Every structure is written in C-alpha cells, then in structure tokens.
Amino acid sequence: MEPGGRRERRWRQLQGPRQEAAEYYRDHRVPQRMEEALNALFPLRPADLYGELANYFSKFSKAPVICKLVGRKVLDGVGQPTLEVEIYCTVKNYEKRICSTVMSFHSQIPENALPETNEADEKERNDSVNTAVEWVSDSLNTMLRDLKPTDQCKVDEMLGEYFTKQAEFKKEIEKQEEAAAEVTLALTSCTPSATALPGGKKAAKPGRKVSAAERMIPPAEPVESVLCGSLAIGATSLAIAKAGATVSRIPLYLHIALLKHGQDLPKEMTLPLPMVTLLNCEKIPPAKLKLMKEVMLIPPVQLSLKQGIERVLDIQKEMTRLLESPGKVQSSPRLADSKKGKAHNTGKKAPVKGKYEILTGMFKSPDEMVDMYVELINKFPFIIALIDPLRKEDRQQWNNICCALGSKCYLIAEDAATCISKLKSDQKINIPMCSGVVLKYINQTKVSDLIELTGLVDGQRHITILGSPDGESSDDSLVDLAVGLGARFIKLGGLSRGERVTKYNRLLAIEEELAKNRTLREANLEFIAFDEESQPEKQLSEVLPPPTQDSLPPQLSQRPENSTLT
Structure with missing residues (x-):
C-alpha cells in the first residue's frame, strides 16, 4: 500500500505543473498570438475592428x-x-x-x-x-x-x-353644385325683384362724393x-x-442648404436676424391704434445672437416695469403675449371711404400716407423696417414709398406674400415693389417651393424673411429652414410662450454650432436705393443699382437697438 501511495502522490505532483502550464497556454498564449497577428494586419483593437468591419459591410446594405x-x-x-x-x-x-x-x-x-x-x-x-x-x-x-x-x-x-x-x-x-343651383334658381324665381326702382334706376349710394383727382385705395383682392x-x-x-x-x-439647416445650392455646402453661413415682437397693438378697443399692428426690435448686427436676445429681454423687462408702474394708466399697446391666430387681421390698414384709417376717426389718403411715413422715418431714423405700410393692392403707392424711403429702411410685404403659389409668375415676383417679402410655410407649401422662391428673391435683390404662421406649434423646423435658405430675418413673435421660446433656443444652438465650426459669417444690413423713374411692373433686377457700402445710416452702429414697425 505504501509504494502505491507514493506513486500516486508523485503522479499528482507531476500532473499539477503540467496542467497549470496547459491552462496558462490556453488562457494566454493563443489569444495573445491572435491579437498580435490581428494588430499586425489591422492596427486596431478587436472591439474597434469589429466596428470598422460593421461600418464597411453596412455600405453594401x-x-x-x-x-x-x-x-x-x-x-x-x-x-x-x-x-x-x-x-x-x-x-x-x-x-x-x-x-x-x-x-x-x-x-x-x-x-x-x-x-x-x-x-x-x-x-x-x-x-x-x-x-x-x-x-x-x-x-x-x-x-x-x-x-x-x-x-x-x-x-x-x-x-x-x-x-x-x-x-x-x-x-x-x-x-356641378353651381349648375344644380342655377337650375333650381331658374325654376323658383319667376317674379322680378321687388327692390328694383321704377324706370330701371339704381338706388344711389350714401356718402360724400369724391373728386376724380383724389386717389382712392383700390378694392381688395379676393381671398x-x-x-x-x-x-x-x-x-x-x-x-x-x-x-x-x-x-x-446632418442638421436640418445643412440639409436645406445643400438642397438649395445643388449639394455644394457654403463655406460660411449667416444667421437670420430675429424680429422680436415687443408690443402688440391689437385688440385694444375702442381707441385702437390701427396704423400699427406690432412694434418689433432687431438686435444690432455687431452683437452676437445671444447678446442681442439678452438685450431685448432687458428692454422687455423695463417695458413691463413701466407699464405696470403704480399710479400710471396702461397705454393701448401691450406686451407681446397675446395668442397668435386670434383676430390676426385686425392690424390691417383699414380702408374707409377709400382712405386709410390710422386712428379711430382719423383718415388719410394714399398720398398723405407716403408723406406721413417719410416724416416718421426722418424723425426716427433708427426704424429700419416697415412691414406692410400700405395695402398690397395699392401698388402705385408702394412704388412711391420705395422711391422715397428705400435707401433709409426696408419696406417689407407680408400680406402680399401669404399665398406662395401666386408669388411666382414667369420668373418674376408677383408682388408690389418692395425691399423684401415675408414667406410663411403654410398649407400646400413644399420645401422645394421655398428653395425656388428664395433663389428667385435673391436673384431680384429682395431680402427674404421667414415668418411664423398664425397657429404656432413647438416644432422648431422653421428656424432650420431660415438658416438653410439664407433668410435675412426671421419673424417669430415675442420672447414669451413655449412654442416661440423653443424656436429662439434652436436659433441660439445653431449659432453656437456654427461658431464652434468657424463657419459663422457676420450679418450685415444694406438698404437699396430705388430708381425714382422705375415702374412697378418692371423686375427689380432691371431697376435697382448695386448696393453701396454707405447705404446703412451711421447712426445704426451707434444705437443699442434697432426697431421696426408693422
């Protein structure tokens, strides 16, 4: 028994190191050699290699x-x-x-x-x-x-x-419905109208007679x-x-820019300047200020967007303090916190008796309106834009106001650009003579429509403004559209309500991203001097001279804030 026990113990003593060596070789040598071979072929770690292989084969999917x-x-x-x-x-x-x-x-x-x-x-x-x-x-x-x-x-x-x-x-x-209605009307209406006057004379319309020399506002176009x-x-x-x-x-704004420029990405991109609504002049009966719908602020171009927004917020807080000061009666305008989409047409220039009603009971003819705006801009030279200063049908007065004020401020058409499907006509912008248009992404508008229109607007030396529609949502795609299309301004409303602030935050995020990539180009403001002898039916590309470097009034670079009226 003893010799056999010694042999068994000896066998175990020899088997232990042999087994340990085998386990060590299995656990270390083979994987080590495999890793050495893989590193020789591919200078990557196995985990990175698997990712590279996955990306490589995914190209064939x-x-x-x-x-x-x-x-x-x-x-x-x-x-x-x-x-x-x-x-x-x-x-x-x-x-x-x-x-x-x-x-x-x-x-x-x-x-x-x-x-x-x-x-x-x-x-x-x-x-x-x-x-x-x-x-x-x-x-x-x-x-x-x-x-x-x-x-x-x-x-x-x-x-x-x-x-x-x-x-x-x-x-x-x-x-088909009209045809059926006409048949029904023909069968039921056999007697003449009881309202007709004897002798076929028409009833005279009440109101003051207007001289033929006085220019009246043209009738409104059908909706x-x-x-x-x-x-x-x-x-x-x-x-x-x-x-x-x-x-x-890629971000949506880069995708839009690639679509507009034929897949050639611009080396630099400019952020649109925000038109921030400060005061809303709507829905303040009975002494409603009908001349203005809202007062907006445009941050100076020399400030970053973040700095400009902060400055607007400071002004907004100060306006709140002034309007809510004890012992003071709140004026008609109010801070821009009203819901868009409610009575959004009340800010139009109301036509009464062929004239503009600028205040309740105060009327001005189209010629007097142009003189009034000229006096306004001369008195307040820091107003850099007027949005819809005249009705879209009053094309002759648009021509006159552009010749008088085109070199001093932007004259923007918004109501005339509401229906995008009617804007383009034979490679022309079918709107009154103006400095630019407000485009809104609504209804059947397509991305390709905006790309085509902004290209046409750029070619005719207008400026493009992307505007928020009346019924807003928290979708911030409008900001990416404005950046990708190269819009000069973006009109989002006031710095209040979540659906608006979301868009401002998106604009700030894009500014940060472009600045980080060193592709952010500084914005500029250049007004256009219109030819006094030009006619509204001509293309702007035929009548506008090249912009000059001194087209911007020197005072604008010295003031803390620019402003605009609509």
Missing part, C-alpha cells in the same frame, strides 16, 4: 427608404387642432421611426369679416385636419412608399401632382380659397426633409 407615413391630429400652441406627420423608414431591414413634424393650420379671413367671424370656423378647421390625416395615412402613405427620404425633389413633385388632382376634383364638384386637407402636403414635405437630414446624419 440598401439605403434607407420610406416604409410608412402616419398622420395624427394634435393640438397647436393655442389649443387648436392641427396635423402631425410621422416618417418611418426601412433601415438595414428594420422598420424605424425617423422623425415627425407638426404643420400649423392657416386660413385666410376676408378683410371685411365681422368680428365674431374673424376666428376660423371650428367645423371647417376640424374637417381640414381630419382630411389631412386621411391623406397622409392613406394616399400619401401608399404613394411615397419605397422612395428615398433624401430625394426631396421627386417627393415634392409627386406631392404637387397629388394636390393638383385634388384641387381639380374639388373644382369639378363645385361646378384665396384654401383646399380642405392641404396642410398634409406641406407637413409631409417638411417631414421628408427632416427624415433626409436624419438619415444623412
């Missing part, structure tokens, strides 16, 4: 394509129903939600509508949003499936064709009808642009 569109009824910033569009794409054989966007509902209200009808009809709004949801989730979902979200032009072309078909279908239905469900077109186009930026892994 199919590009992301649209697989599903979802329309949803949501609420905007004032609690009204509007449309949200979600985009889903097939990415590496998996369905993935890419982005969403919210489109603000916009409807034009007749100028002479009664106060109680100024708000959009609730039933009409609900019908339009419901129709838009149906278009997105049904027709557009089927039509755009399997397209690349980066192919914006093709998508917008298909969206435009779909909208045209829907508009033609609506016209056919309206013609452009809005196709029910049209906001589905604009919302889908913008959602596709956001999806294209997401799959390309």
Whole structure:
C-alpha cells in the first residue's frame, strides 16, 4: 500500500505543473498570438475592428427608404387642432421611426369679416385636419412608399401632382353644385325683384362724393380659397426633409442648404436676424391704434445672437416695469403675449371711404400716407423696417414709398406674400415693389417651393424673411429652414410662450454650432436705393443699382437697438 501511495502522490505532483502550464497556454498564449497577428494586419483593437468591419459591410446594405407615413391630429400652441406627420423608414431591414413634424393650420379671413367671424370656423378647421390625416395615412402613405427620404425633389413633385388632382376634383364638384343651383334658381324665381326702382334706376349710394383727382385705395383682392386637407402636403414635405437630414446624419439647416445650392455646402453661413415682437397693438378697443399692428426690435448686427436676445429681454423687462408702474394708466399697446391666430387681421390698414384709417376717426389718403411715413422715418431714423405700410393692392403707392424711403429702411410685404403659389409668375415676383417679402410655410407649401422662391428673391435683390404662421406649434423646423435658405430675418413673435421660446433656443444652438465650426459669417444690413423713374411692373433686377457700402445710416452702429414697425 505504501509504494502505491507514493506513486500516486508523485503522479499528482507531476500532473499539477503540467496542467497549470496547459491552462496558462490556453488562457494566454493563443489569444495573445491572435491579437498580435490581428494588430499586425489591422492596427486596431478587436472591439474597434469589429466596428470598422460593421461600418464597411453596412455600405453594401440598401439605403434607407420610406416604409410608412402616419398622420395624427394634435393640438397647436393655442389649443387648436392641427396635423402631425410621422416618417418611418426601412433601415438595414428594420422598420424605424425617423422623425415627425407638426404643420400649423392657416386660413385666410376676408378683410371685411365681422368680428365674431374673424376666428376660423371650428367645423371647417376640424374637417381640414381630419382630411389631412386621411391623406397622409392613406394616399400619401401608399404613394411615397419605397422612395428615398433624401430625394426631396421627386417627393415634392409627386406631392404637387397629388394636390393638383385634388384641387381639380374639388373644382369639378363645385361646378356641378353651381349648375344644380342655377337650375333650381331658374325654376323658383319667376317674379322680378321687388327692390328694383321704377324706370330701371339704381338706388344711389350714401356718402360724400369724391373728386376724380383724389386717389382712392383700390378694392381688395379676393381671398384665396384654401383646399380642405392641404396642410398634409406641406407637413409631409417638411417631414421628408427632416427624415433626409436624419438619415444623412446632418442638421436640418445643412440639409436645406445643400438642397438649395445643388449639394455644394457654403463655406460660411449667416444667421437670420430675429424680429422680436415687443408690443402688440391689437385688440385694444375702442381707441385702437390701427396704423400699427406690432412694434418689433432687431438686435444690432455687431452683437452676437445671444447678446442681442439678452438685450431685448432687458428692454422687455423695463417695458413691463413701466407699464405696470403704480399710479400710471396702461397705454393701448401691450406686451407681446397675446395668442397668435386670434383676430390676426385686425392690424390691417383699414380702408374707409377709400382712405386709410390710422386712428379711430382719423383718415388719410394714399398720398398723405407716403408723406406721413417719410416724416416718421426722418424723425426716427433708427426704424429700419416697415412691414406692410400700405395695402398690397395699392401698388402705385408702394412704388412711391420705395422711391422715397428705400435707401433709409426696408419696406417689407407680408400680406402680399401669404399665398406662395401666386408669388411666382414667369420668373418674376408677383408682388408690389418692395425691399423684401415675408414667406410663411403654410398649407400646400413644399420645401422645394421655398428653395425656388428664395433663389428667385435673391436673384431680384429682395431680402427674404421667414415668418411664423398664425397657429404656432413647438416644432422648431422653421428656424432650420431660415438658416438653410439664407433668410435675412426671421419673424417669430415675442420672447414669451413655449412654442416661440423653443424656436429662439434652436436659433441660439445653431449659432453656437456654427461658431464652434468657424463657419459663422457676420450679418450685415444694406438698404437699396430705388430708381425714382422705375415702374412697378418692371423686375427689380432691371431697376435697382448695386448696393453701396454707405447705404446703412451711421447712426445704426451707434444705437443699442434697432426697431421696426408693422
């Protein structure tokens, strides 16, 4: 027993080091040799190698394509129903939600509508949003499936064709209804009108007779009808642009800039200057200030956007202190905290008896309006912009005011640019003579439309302003659109309410990003001197001289704040 026990103990003594050596070789030598071999071939760690291999093979996978569109009824910033569009794409054989966007509902209200009808009809709004949801989730979902979200032009072309078909279908239905109404009227109206006067004479209209030499305001143009469900077109186009930026892994403003410049990214980009609403002069009966709708501040160009916003906030706080001081009666204007979308037409220049009503009971002819604005700018040279100083139909007076004040301030047309589909006509901007236009992304407007229009505006030496629509949402895509399109200004409203502040914060974030990448170019202000002998029907590119370096009044660089009136 003893010899056998010794042999067993000896075997165990020899087996231990042998087993330890085998385990050490297995645990260390082989992986070490493999790592040495991999490092010799690829100077990367195994984890990095696997990532590089994954990225390499992913290049051979199919590009992301649209697989599903979802329309949803949501609420905007004032609690009204509007449309949200979600985009889903097939990415590496998996369905993935890419982005969403919210489109603000916009409807034009007749100028002479009664106060109680100024708000959009609730039933009409609900019908339009419901129709838009149906278009997105049904027709557009089927039509755009399997397209690349980066192919914006093709998508917008298909969206435009779909909208045209829907508009033609609506016209056919309206013609049939009109024909049926005429037949019914012919059968029921067999007696002459009881209101007709003997001898066929028409009743005289009351009012003072106006001399032929006195120029009156032209009649208002008819309101452009809005196709029910049209906001589905604009919302889908913008959602596709956001999806294209997401799959390309670039910010939306860079994606828009690439689309505008034919995939050639500008070396530097300029931020649009914000037009910050300080005072809102609407809805202050009975002594309403009808000349002005709102007073806005534009930060000086020599300040950064962050510094400019801080300065505007300081002014806003001071205005609040002055308006709320004890013992003082609050003046008619109020801080810009009212809800947009409510009675948004009350700020128009009201025509009464062919004249402008600048104050309750105070009227001025079109010629007197031009003289009044000239006196205003001469007295307050730091007003650098007037938005809609005249009605859009009064084209002759637009020509006169541009010749008188074009070299001293910007004269901006906003109401005339509301219907984007009517702006372009034979490579011209079909608006009164002006310094620039306010473009709003509403209804059937597509991203390609804005790119084409801003290119045309730039070519005719106008300036572009991107404006927030009446019904706001927290979607901040408007800011990226303004930066990518190279807009000179952006009009977002006051520094209050979450849906507006979100957009200002996005503008600040873009400024920080561009400054970090050293691609931020300083903004500038150059006014344009119009030729006094030019006619409004001519293209601005034919009548405007090149801008001069001294076109900006020297006082502007010395004042802490610029301002504008609308």
